[in-house]
Amino acid sequence: MTHLDVRDLACSYGSEKILKGVTLSAEKGEVVSLIGPSGSGKSTLLRALVGLTLPSAGEVRVAGKAVDYSSRKSVRELRSQLAIVFQQYNLFQNMTVMRNVTIAPITIKKRPKAEVEALAAELLARVGMEAKHDAYPEELSGGQQQRVAIARALALQPEILLLDEVTSALDPERVNEVLDTIRRLTDEGITMLLVSHEMSFVREVSTRVVMMDDGKVVETGTPSQIFDSPTHERTRDFVGMILKH
Ligand SMILES: Nc1ncnc2c1ncn2[C@@H]1O[C@H](COP(=O)(O)OP(=O)(O)O)[C@@H](O)[C@H]1O
Ligand SMILES: [Mg+2]
Secondary structure (H helix, E strand, O other): EEEHHHHHHHHEEEOOOEEEEEEEHHHEOOOOOOOOOOOOOOOHHHHHHOOOOOOOOOEEEEOOEEOOOOHHHHHHHHHOOEEEOOOOOOOOOOOOOOHHHHHHHHOOOOOHHHHHHHHHHHHHOOOOHHHHOOHHHHHHOOOHHHHHHHHHOOOOEEEEEEEOOOOOOOOOHHHHHHHHHHHHHOOOOOOOEEEEEHHHHHHOOOOOEEEOOOOOOEEOOOHHHHHHOOOOHHHHHHHHHHHOO
16 A cells, blocks of 8 residues: 555645645655755645645545544644654754653653663664763764654654755765665665755665655656656756756
8 A cells, every 4th residue: 555645735835835736655665755956845845744834735645544634633643653854953952862762752652661762772773873872962963963863753653754854964974874874764664755965865765756846746756767867857957957066
């Protein structure tokens, strides 16, 4: 069954239409990357999917079940299935790494502390942060903080992970450690929607690439279709420009 199915999704900020009918899907375990120029609506799409921005039209199905964004219960259920990580990792500065990762599952999901801490320890090891349980965010590099943010998202045990330019705010030498973390997750078969400017990485890990422009999907294809033989001029221009740099 299609894990995430988005049909004709529309979204506005005030009177301005931002998403103009976006259709895409991801099968279980797929890594679907969104590329396209700045302002094309990639972040808005991810935010709309988790209900941070209310869609004005269209349909979203998770594992076949339609999401009702006007229902708190439906959105709560959705948020137990989807987790999002942003460019700005926004860790709680006054909490240790362990507390950052465990607070939502313990306080919001009411899961037993010992169980959540065991899971958190496992996740922190997976992102290479096992030695930093008791550190505070300000003692960590940006790359380390972003890895903690990824562990924090995974602690909610999402089925689908949305990653929005999670390496864009990092120093260049820190980018690879976060990409390595994501690469490992893709090997584990979690369904992922990925927005990234790291084109060689997108090409390597994606099962499909979606090119967006002006609030719409221009073209969807395998990485080699999109990067080697794009059908649309807009994709050709974008890919050509990005790959030159
Ligand atoms: N909170 C907001 N209020 C008004 N307009 C916004 C807001 N966030 C984004 N936009 C506008 O929505 C459009 C799409 O933005 P965004 O989804 O951030 O694109 P991308 O992530 O592809 O760069 C842009 O024109 C942007 O200016
Ligand atoms: Mg964005």
